[in-house]
Amino acid sequence: MVETTNSDIYTILKERVLSGQYNIKMRLPTEDALIEEFNVSRYAIRKAIKQLVNEGLVYSVKGKGVVVLEQTPQTKEINLSLAKINGLQSLNSDQKIDRKTIIADFQQIIVDEKLHQKTSFSVGVPVYAIKRVRRINTKNAVLDINYFNAQIVPEITPEIASGSIYDYIKKDLQMKIAVVKRQLRIEHATQIDYEHLNLGINNCVGNMVSFAFNDDGKQFEYTESHFIPDNFIFNQIIKF
Amino acid sequence: MVETTNSDIYTILKERVLSGQYNIKMRLPTEDALIEEFNVSRYAIRKAIKQLVNEGLVYSVKGKGVVVLEQTPQTKEINLSLAKINGLQSLNSDQKIDRKTIIADFQQIIVDEKLHQKTSFSVGVPVYAIKRVRRINTKNAVLDINYFNAQIVPEITPEIASGSIYDYIKKDLQMKIAVVKRQLRIEHATQIDYEHLNLGINNCVGNMVSFAFNDDGKQFEYTESHFIPDNFIFNQIIKF
DNA sequence: GAGTGGTCTAGACCACGGT
DNA sequence: CCGTGGTCTAGACCACTCC
Structure with a gap:
C-alpha cells in the first residue's frame, strides 16, 4: 500500500494545475472526488487545497467548487515568490543574495533612548550594530543596517557577519x-545611502524594515535594508 | 446555553493577548485547557489560534505551546494592518482613500501587443483605460492607472469612476x-508622474501593480498605482 | 516519561450556488 | 432541489520539548 500524505497530494494537485490539466472548466474535482481518488480523509484534501489557495493558484467558492485562476507569465512570477515564502524557502535579507558582502561597519553598542524608539529594543541593552553592503552584478544594490540583541544572539564576529548571520543563529546557536x-517604504536617500549604494540618478531608496522574533517570542533583531530602486520588488496576495 | 463559536473565541483570545493577560509566562493556555474553558472541539480552538498566528500576535511551537510575541508600539502598527487584510476589511486601491478623486483620463481602447505584454489581457480585448489622481491632505499622492476588461466589467462611466469602481462591481454587477x-516596486518617475503627482524633491515613485481576479478565475483588472514616497507603506509577515 | 501541538480519520450539519 | 465547500465534533496517533 502506498502512503499518500497531505504534502504529496498538494504536490500532485499543484502539478496538475500548472500543467493545465484542470483547465477545461477552470475547476478542480470536488473534494469528495479527490477523497476517493487519493483514498484519504477530507482533512488531508482540504489542507492541500488550502495551500494552493495561499499561493494564489486556486480559489474556493462555497457551493460552487474550487476555481483555477488564470495563469499568465506576468502573474506566474508572483505565484512563484509566494510559494517560496509560504513554503520552507526563506528569502530573508541574509540569504537571498550571496554574491558579495562587504562589511562597512561593525560595533557593539548600548541602546539609548533614540535607538530604542527606532528598534524597540529596551534602553540599556547591548546590541551589535552592523552595516553591510550587498554587491550584485557589479552594483552596490543593498545596504543592510542590522541591530542584534547581544543577550540573545551573542558573540557575533565580523567573520560571521561576512557570511550569513542567520546560519550562525540557526546552526551554531x-x-x-x-x-x-x-x-516596506520609500525614503529620500540620505548621506549614508549615497556613500554606499550605486543610486545612479535616483534620489530615493526602498527601505525594508524588519523585526525578527525567536520561538520564545522575543525580538532579537531590528534591520533596515536599503535597496536601490531596481532591486526593490515584493509580491503579495490579497484574498477576499 | 450560550453559543460560543470559533470567531468569538478568536475575539476573546485576541483581546486577552493584547491586554497582556497571557504575558506572565509568554504563553497561551494549552489547547486542552481552552477546549475545557470554551466547551468546544479542538478544531474550533485551533482555528482561532491559527488566525492569531496569521496576524503575527502569537506563534505555535510543537511540543512547547503557543508563544505570545513581544508587543511594541513599532510592531503593533504592522499587526493592525495585517489584521485588516486577513479579516474582511479591504484596503484596496479603490476605497482606502476617499478624500478626493480627480479623473485625468477616461477611454475605451482595444488591447494591442504592447498592452498585452504589460497587462496580460489578450490582444483584441476591449478595455476601459482610466487615469485617476487621489488627492490626500492637499497633496496629489497617488496616480491610479486602471485597465478593466470591458467584457467582464461593462459600462463603466466617468461618473462611476469618480466614485468607487469596486462598489460598482460588487453592488451593481x-x-x-x-x-x-x-x-510592489520602486521606479524612476516618468513624465506622467511629474505631471500629476506632488513629488517634491523626490524623483522616484512607488509602483503597486495589481492583477485582480473574479470568482470564475478570470482576470478582470490590471492596475498600476503610483505613490509619492511618503504614502507608500506596506506591511508583511513571514512565518518560519 | 509526561505534556504539548501537528496530522489524520469518520462522520454530521449548515450555507451557498446553480438548476 | 441537489451538489458544493465551510464549520464543527470526537477521537486517535505521532513528533517534538522539556524535565
Whole structure:
C-alpha cells in the first residue's frame, strides 16, 4: 500500500494545475472526488487545497467548487515568490543574495533612548550594530543596517557577519526563528545611502524594515535594508 | 446555553493577548485547557489560534505551546494592518482613500501587443483605460492607472469612476472579487508622474501593480498605482 | 516519561450556488 | 432541489520539548 500524505497530494494537485490539466472548466474535482481518488480523509484534501489557495493558484467558492485562476507569465512570477515564502524557502535579507558582502561597519553598542524608539529594543541593552553592503552584478544594490540583541544572539564576529548571520543563529546557536514582521517604504536617500549604494540618478531608496522574533517570542533583531530602486520588488496576495 | 463559536473565541483570545493577560509566562493556555474553558472541539480552538498566528500576535511551537510575541508600539502598527487584510476589511486601491478623486483620463481602447505584454489581457480585448489622481491632505499622492476588461466589467462611466469602481462591481454587477495579486516596486518617475503627482524633491515613485481576479478565475483588472514616497507603506509577515 | 501541538480519520450539519 | 465547500465534533496517533 502506498502512503499518500497531505504534502504529496498538494504536490500532485499543484502539478496538475500548472500543467493545465484542470483547465477545461477552470475547476478542480470536488473534494469528495479527490477523497476517493487519493483514498484519504477530507482533512488531508482540504489542507492541500488550502495551500494552493495561499499561493494564489486556486480559489474556493462555497457551493460552487474550487476555481483555477488564470495563469499568465506576468502573474506566474508572483505565484512563484509566494510559494517560496509560504513554503520552507526563506528569502530573508541574509540569504537571498550571496554574491558579495562587504562589511562597512561593525560595533557593539548600548541602546539609548533614540535607538530604542527606532528598534524597540529596551534602553540599556547591548546590541551589535552592523552595516553591510550587498554587491550584485557589479552594483552596490543593498545596504543592510542590522541591530542584534547581544543577550540573545551573542558573540557575533565580523567573520560571521561576512557570511550569513542567520546560519550562525540557526546552526551554531540552535535558535529557532519564528516570525519576521516587515514594513516596506520609500525614503529620500540620505548621506549614508549615497556613500554606499550605486543610486545612479535616483534620489530615493526602498527601505525594508524588519523585526525578527525567536520561538520564545522575543525580538532579537531590528534591520533596515536599503535597496536601490531596481532591486526593490515584493509580491503579495490579497484574498477576499 | 450560550453559543460560543470559533470567531468569538478568536475575539476573546485576541483581546486577552493584547491586554497582556497571557504575558506572565509568554504563553497561551494549552489547547486542552481552552477546549475545557470554551466547551468546544479542538478544531474550533485551533482555528482561532491559527488566525492569531496569521496576524503575527502569537506563534505555535510543537511540543512547547503557543508563544505570545513581544508587543511594541513599532510592531503593533504592522499587526493592525495585517489584521485588516486577513479579516474582511479591504484596503484596496479603490476605497482606502476617499478624500478626493480627480479623473485625468477616461477611454475605451482595444488591447494591442504592447498592452498585452504589460497587462496580460489578450490582444483584441476591449478595455476601459482610466487615469485617476487621489488627492490626500492637499497633496496629489497617488496616480491610479486602471485597465478593466470591458467584457467582464461593462459600462463603466466617468461618473462611476469618480466614485468607487469596486462598489460598482460588487453592488451593481453582483460580481465577486476573489483574489488580487500584487507586485510592489520602486521606479524612476516618468513624465506622467511629474505631471500629476506632488513629488517634491523626490524623483522616484512607488509602483503597486495589481492583477485582480473574479470568482470564475478570470482576470478582470490590471492596475498600476503610483505613490509619492511618503504614502507608500506596506506591511508583511513571514512565518518560519 | 509526561505534556504539548501537528496530522489524520469518520462522520454530521449548515450555507451557498446553480438548476 | 441537489451538489458544493465551510464549520464543527470526537477521537486517535505521532513528533517534538522539556524535565
